[in-house]
Amino acid sequence: MNNYKLIIMTDDRQVVLERILQVTRYRGFLINGINAQVNTGNQIATIELYVSSERPIELLIDQINKLIDIKGVKVDNKADNKGAQQHSA
Amino acid sequence: MSSSKPLTGGGLLFEVLEQHGVEHVFGYPGGAIMPIYDALYDSSVKHFLCRHEQGAAFSAVGYARAAGKVGVCMATSGPGATNLITGLADALADSIPVVAITGQVATSAMGSDAFQEIDIFGLSLACTKHSFQVSNIDDLEDVLHQAFEIALEGRQGPVLVDIPKDIQQAEVTSRLEEFSHLTNKVQLPLADISNAIDILTHAKQPILYVGGGVGMANAIDEVRDFANQTGMPSVSTLKGLGAINADNENYLGMLGMHGTKASNLAVQECDLLVVVGARFDDRVTGKLNEFAPNAKVIHFDIDTAEINKRRFADAAILGDLKANLPLLSMSLNISGWQEKVQQMKADFGWRYDHPGSKIFAPAVLKEMSDLMPKNTCITTDVGQHQMWSAQHISVDDPCNFLTSGGMGTMGFGLPAAIGAQISRPHDTVIAVSGDGSIMMNVQELATIKRYQIPVKILLIDNAKLGMVRQWQDLFFDGRLSETDLADNPDFCQLARSFEIKAQTITEKSQVTEALEEMIDHQGPYLLHVKIDAKDNVWPLVPPNTANDKMMESV
Known part of the structure; x- marks a missing residue:
């Protein structure tokens, strides 16, 4: 099981957190922890999502990036230490 | 207002x-x-x-x-x-x-x-x-x-x-001068064109694997030009049917679980798959790690998440197919490969000879395909009749073959045909259904009656949930569990109660005249075709099996 921390930047829109959690579960990732904050100035939320799975993290990043409200997804660290990757939406 | x-x-x-x-x-x-x-x-x-x-x-x-x-x-x-x-x-x-x-x-x-x-x-x-x-x-x-x-x-x-x-x-008090457009559109990475060209030029046995994305991208002309210019043999997914013209000599038909033998054998032998608007669906690949085992992959798609999802892409070309496909168009020296797949196509063509007087559904669908007017739109439900339709009906555009591909939803065919007919009132629309599927949304016969929608319904009736029965026979030791539909209603009486003309046929000798009557009828029509309950869909790639190990009979 590999552990990952994702940093997700998103517009602060209806049920965006539910959408992210639904996609994460459906695509085969366990959610180990979550921090979420909204910048009330620009209405952009930052979500730190701690997940684990046997599946490559890129599969989840691509699916989260497809959500309409997502601005970007970044892997902050990776258990197998291949380094951070940036995927822009 | x-x-x-x-x-x-x-x-x-x-x-x-x-x-x-x-x-x-x-x-x-x-x-x-x-x-x-x-x-x-x-x-x-x-x-x-x-x-x-x-x-x-x-x-x-x-x-x-x-x-x-x-x-x-x-x-x-x-x-x-x-x-x-x-x-x-x-x-x-x-x-x-x-x-x-x-x-x-x-x-x-x-x-x-x-x-x-x-x-x-x-x-x-x-x-x-x-x-x-x-x-x-x-x-x-x-x-x-x-x-x-x-x-x-x-x-x-x-x-x-x-x-x-x-x-x-609520009362609307203000109107927009302009609405806000999407701002978070996915940025596609640069296309791997030079790598793709290098892979393509070195391929000796390439296959063009065409999916539903071609029709969605309105790139039918481009994919046909690509197939013609490269001379590459091509195969289609269920949703891609019609993107390549059926009379293309290098087109092998549908691949996958109920694909043609030639398609599946050629894909297994190929050294390059050029994937266009397709997603390596499990019904296409069979056992994934034995699918096209020697092939490199060039993957065209609009959706970043489909790249490397189920099969690694040696070159990924994301974006608009209309613009991207011509970038790889070139002449290839693959005449030996073409001859080989054309021979496979000839050797493993469909056969419509069927013993006895009972109606053989593939022959009915082939004959209907030959008789129906140009630009006829076919819808199907889900099950044996769906696969027989995909195998034996030829269409010239994906918008003329509407079937529930990904979800496989029984009950799709009849209401989808109603929608298709309303959008294209001057074209013939035929819903091919089964006796299981039609009952899933049979209430829509009332919609046909109300608006006098001239949809034709070809109902293939084996008094079974045929595909499940087939799998129970083949893979569950013949333990037939809840697949018998011997108590079906009288479908013709049912249709007539909605003022839809109907007839039942049971013998091969009735088929041609009945099809002609259905197609020529000006209003809605239901043709009820009784077939043998034991007929199976062949070929069949068993679950978790490589596509070249298909079953062709019991």
């Missing part, structure tokens, strides 16, 4: 629909959507009253797929909304642009377990591309415009807009 009344949320909905060119919607009224239906009374949009919300959703899907437009369906809150869900899931799986409008209880009642209240917004998350719940009348216009933009942008899909009753009734 009557000028004497103030514009309400309901009226605004129809104004926005008209702005997006919507002429037809499919729906069913109820308590929480009554203000919208009241506004419909004054609108130029024509509404088709279906007899179940699932029928409305599938008619919207059929409409969208046949015409290349956005399909629109409407339902009330609670059960009306939940009845749309199967259709929306189907649209999501097959990337069909649909906008679904649901009524919701008034905002003051939301969250109180009110009558006919369900959290359709929450339920929609897993079965739509995106969804909205409108909480302020000032947001409604922008949300509706966004719904259409999202449905059509990139990989297409269904969008749901849930509108509480008080928002539908």
Whole structure:
């Protein structure tokens, strides 16, 4: 099981957190922890999502990036230490 | 809209629909959507009253797929909304642009377990591309415009807009000069063109693997030009049928679980797969790690998430197929490979000789394919008849073969045919169904009657849930569990009760005349075709098996 921390930047829109959690579960990732904050100035939320799975993290990043409200997804660290990757939406 | 009344949320909905060119919607009224239906009374949009919300959703899907437009369906809150869900899931799986409008209880009642209240917004998350719940009348216009933009942008899909009753009734006090466009569009990485060209030029046995994305991208001319210029043998997914013209000498037909023997053998032998708008679906690949084991992959798609999802791509070319396919077009020196696959095609062609006098469904479908007018639109339900249709009917455009591919939804065919016929009133539309599937949305015969929609229904009846029965026979030791439908209704009497002309045939000698009568009939028609309950769909790649190890008989 590999552990990952994702940093997700998103517009602060209806049920965006539910959408992210639904996609994460459906695509085969366990959610180990979550921090979420909204910048009330620009209405952009930052979500730190701690997940684990046997599946490559890129599969989840691509699916989260497809959500309409997502601005970007970044892997902050990776258990197998291949380094951070940036995927822009 | 009557000028004497103030514009309400309901009226605004129809104004926005008209702005997006919507002429037809499919729906069913109820308590929480009554203000919208009241506004419909004054609108130029024509509404088709279906007899179940699932029928409305599938008619919207059929409409969208046949015409290349956005399909629109409407339902009330609670059960009306939940009845749309199967259709929306189907649209999501097959990337069909649909906008679904649901009524919701008034905002003051939301969250109180009110009558006919369900959290359709929450339920929609897993079965739509995106969804909205409108909480302020000032947001409604922008949300509706966004719904259409999202449905059509990139990989297409269904969008749901849930509108509480008080928002539908609220007076609109300001209008948008311009609506806001999507800002978070996925940025596609640079295409791997030079690498793809290098791979292509070194290929000795390439195969073009064509999927439903070709039709969705309106890139049929481009994929045909590519196939012709490269001379590459081609195969198609279920949803890609029609993208390559069936008379192309290097076209081998459908691949996968019920694909042609030539397609599956050629794909297993190839050294390059050029994948165009397809996604390595499990029904296509069979045992994934034995699928095209020696092939490199060049993958064209609009959706970044499909790249490397199930098969590594040696070169990925993301974006618009129309623009990207010509970039790789070149002449290839593969005459030996072409001769080999053409020989396979000749050796393993379909055979329609069938002992006895009972009707052989593949022969009926082949004959219907030969008789039907150009640009006939076929819809199917799901099961044996669906696979026989895919194998034996030739179409010249994916918009002429509408079938539930990803979701495999029984009950799709009849309402989808209604939608297709409404979008294309001058073309023949034939729904090929089975005796199991037709009963899933049989109430839509009433929609056909009400609007005198001249859909033809070819009902293949083996008094079984045939595909499940086939699998029970082959893989569950013949333990037939809940697949017998011997107590089916009299389908002709049923059709006639909806003023639909009908006849039953049971012998091969009746087929030609009956098909001609059905096709030539001016109004709706049901042709009930009784077949042998033991007929199977061949070839069949058993589950978790490589595609070259297909079964061809018991």
